[in-house]
Amino acid sequence: MATDINGFLPDSAFQLDVAAQDWKDAIRLAGQGLVNAGFTTDAYTDEMIETVEKMGPYIVIAPGLALAHSRPSDAVLETGxxxxxxxxxxxxxxxANDPVSLVIGLAGRDENEHVSVMSAIxxxxxxxxxxxxxxxAKSPEEIRAILNS
Structure with a gap:
């Protein structure tokens, strides 16, 4: 894989086996991980939710998997x-792909970084x-090892 995922996915960005009431709650959890890791401000979480409200659930890209994201904006501090x-x-x-059990939050500072991290994942x-x-997988270390293998 061209992009090493480790720098983009620190321990603080993980929440494993947590409950969400609905899709908005699931995106809020992904947004909280981005904020915890210092990648975004809370405003980006709102932008991710607005994107789904405007564009529909296209972020559900495979069975059980949603890639929550929005366009690069001032709310993105670092790609992650x-x-x-x-x-x-x-x-x-x-x-086609509901229900979702894995939500990956993606924040890109610009289109190039956004696309390279998205392709890597x-x-x-x-x-x-x-x-x-x-x-x-039981831990962030295990998940990163699988992604990088």
Whole structure:
């Protein structure tokens, strides 16, 4: 993989096996991970929710997986990711890929960084074996090791 995920996904960006009431709550959790890691301000979380309200649940990119993001903005301090594994899946309104149990928050300072981090993560998540391992991983270290393998 061209982009090493480690710098973009620190321990503070993870929330494993947490509950969300609905899709907005799930995005708020992903947004909180981005804020905790110093990648964004709270305003970016609102922007991610507004994006889904305007554009629909296109962020649900594979069965069980949502890539929460918005356009680069002043609310993005640094390019990075957050990782939220839900204890109970929630519906985003995407018939083909609901319900969602993994929400990855993506913040890009500019289009190039946004796209390079997105490609790095998409490569791993398109591999069914890796996806299975990620669902069972117990720690941030284990998840990063799987993503980087």
């Amino acid at each position: 990711l957050s990782w939220v594994r839900l204890s109970t899946p929630v519906k985003f309104g995407n018939e 998409a490569g791993s998540l398109s591999d069914a074996e890796k996806t299975r391992k990620l669902a069972a």
